[in-house]
Amino acid sequence: MKRVAPAVLVIGLLLLVLYPLMASGYEIRFMLQLFMWVALAQSWNLISGLTGYVSFGHVAFFGTGAYAAAILVTSHGWHWAPASMMGGVAAVILALIIGYPCLRLKGPYFAIATLGLNEVVRALVSYFESVTGGGSGISLPPIAATGQIYYAMGLAALAVTAAAHLIITSRVGLRFMTIREDEIAAEAMGIDTARYKLYAFLLSAFIPGVVGGLFAQDTGYIEPISVFPLLTTITMIVMVLFGGKGTIWGPVLGAVTLFVLQEMVWVRFLYLHQILFGAIIVVVVLLMPKGILGMLQERYRLPRTI
Amino acid sequence: MSVSITAEMVGQVIISGLLAGALYSMVALGLALIFGVMRVINIAHGTFLMLGAYTTFWWSQLLGINPYLSLLASMPLMFLLGVLLQRTLVTRVVNAPELSSLLLTFGISIALVNLAQLAFTSDLRSVEYLTGAWLVGPIALSKSRVISFAFAVAITLFAFWFLQKTKLGKAIRATSQSSEVALVCGINVQRIHLYSFGIASALAAAGGSLVAVMIAIQPEMGQVYTFKSFLVIVLGGAGNLPGALLGGMLLGLVEQLASLFLTTQLSEAVAYVLLVLVLLLRPAGLLGGRST
Secondary structure: OOOHHHHHHHHHHHHHHHHHHHOOHHHHHHHHHHHHHHHHHHHHHHHHHHHOOOOOOOHHHHHHHHHHHHHHHHHHOOOHHHHHHHHHHHHHHHHHHHHHHHOOOOOOHHHHHHHHHHHHHHHHHHHOHHHHOHHHOEEOOOOOOHHHHHHHHHHHHHHHHHHHHHHHOOHHHHHHHHHHHOHHHHHHOOOOHHHHHHHHHHHHHHHHHHHHHHHHHHHOEEOHHHHOOHHHHHHHHHHHHHHOOOOOOHHHHHHHHHHHHHHHOHHHOHHHHHHHHHHHHHHHHHHOOOHHHHHHHHHHOOOOOO | OOOOOOHHHHHHHHHHHHHHHHHHHHHHHHHHHHHHHHOOOOOOHHHHHHHHHHHHHHHHHHHOOOHHHHHHHHHHHHHHHHHHHHHHOHHHHOOOOHHHHHHHHHHHHHHHHHHHHHHHOOOOEOOOOOOOEEEEOOEEEEHHHHHHHHHHHHHHHHHHHHHHHOHHHHHHHHHHHOHHHHHHOOOOHHHHHHHHHHHHHHHHHHHHHHHHOOOOEOHHHHHHHHHHHHHHHHHHOOOOHHHHHHHHHHHHHHHHHHHHHOOHHHHHHHHHHHHHHHHHHOOOOOOOOOOO
């Protein structure tokens, strides 16, 4: 197992690298979106899965990144790649503004503060029309870069999964998880909980910002409703819970399973699909709080760091 | 910005703020009750408000009876739905970590909101009733807002009387202070949880019925009320029921004042800024600790 797993990973990555050479435009875009969901789910996992602080507003970082990147590309003539990185930076700044006051407190304050965040950012984006184009949105110059964005998106998904691996297998990860299990005990052991919660939150905001920027370039047009939908946050949460929160591969498993199902079947039934999401959350919380991967870990005694 | 602000405008804003604030107080009282008794933040609270508003819409649409009388339907219906959800789902996470109850009620809310989308479509609906305004000196009082205010105050006072004076109310407050001691005193804590969730849902539904005559109804309207109710109980101090009243009034005033100086889009953000400021400066709420 120890020798097989890295080999499988390397072969899998190689196939994904070669994939655009043999796939059609539609298939590339499918994988690109899948990468996006892996990256988003994995990011949510960093704050909510590891520290136990639920973020209900993660799409705000995605939208902020999308707008920051789109503005840099259209008004300042940046290339989309560095612009997307700056989208990530913008998201981190937003996370700092929200996280600093809210994460010093324990309990559900943080969750509720993130609940309103998305609406507020969307309202602000609509208001500052001179910069953001308001309700009419921003059109980005069309470029044929789907292949490049595929790699960028894949890199984002890989980076955040690697980061999750590094964190979960390190002392920092143990500190995060100690906060989740018992925050008072964590403090008693000398962990600066406010600081580590903030670290987790900032980390979890960066990639959604970058991915938002890539999304903006890929779709070529963004408006407040297209980059701040509540459904995106819901999807991230469902994917992580379903796959297994607080694990490395759980969010990947959840994102792949649910995204494929969503594209194949549920897209035709929008509200039913969301009702199902609500039901999945309820069922997972009540019956299998550790998700699919957590259940497998327990049943087959798989290592904790998976 | 260039419009000069007169004394009448300030008076108007204060009155409007209090009118809106009483509704916030009533709805937030429900959230504070659930939080006090079970330490659960109910993300689905606003969903009950939305369902209450739809009850009123269909009541006046199908029966053609005065929309305010629909309180007689929306409150008991949502009481029952609340009891049912508590009995089947929420009770399983009462003693679990906060993460579980937050996510569970979030899941319930998503499912219910989308069921409402499916059943009622996402069209904006409105209940037309008493659209005019009374003029008191220079101040215009929207008729529907004044009547809704009166109902909200009456229902809130009744809820307080109930909690202070009746045996069940005292048992609820006792459970809120310490559920272990309440259990030792022979209070059936499980049943108190049921009643609390039911009463809270009925309060949210009352809020829905009362806003239905003022604003457009759609399935996603509840979320903003969940957020505002939470803001109200943060302002008042979590679990502090009188604090919820003060917090509601304060939120109403601040929002109206903001709408005087800012555009509507920005005044939506004001509640949010207020939350972050209070959490920064006075995290225990304006009135401080818990008192029921």
